[in-house]
Amino acid sequence: MLGLAQVRLELASVELREEVARLGELALYAAIALVLLSLGLGFLAVLLTVLFWDSHRIAALAVFATLFLTLGAVAVLAARARLPRQPLLADTLDELQRDRDALRAAAAANQTDAR
Secondary structure (H helix, E strand, O other): OHHHHHHHHHHHHHHHHHHHHHHHHHHHHHHHHHHHHHHHHHHHHHHHHHHOHHHHHHHHHHHHHHHHHHHHHHHHHHHHHOOOOOOOOHHHHHHHHHHHHHHHHHHHHHHHHHO
């Protein structure tokens, strides 16, 4: 019984380390992308606004405001779509459920044999 618990805890530990590493890598790439894309879009907006300042400055600002808000909404939806659908440590929880079911079946078999 103790050995079984140890194996399950080791599985949980490995799974948790993998999840932390994956989330850390995802956060790093997201932060880099966010900074670089924000700078690029900001400079593009400033460039085009200055270019159209004399003739269509309100239109240029409205277009960029709409563009940035739309891209922000798309980014939020994309991030939500990538959230994990299963609970943290799902494999470990599945194994523990199987162990519990096996122990109940064994206890029931022992109780039947004792009669």
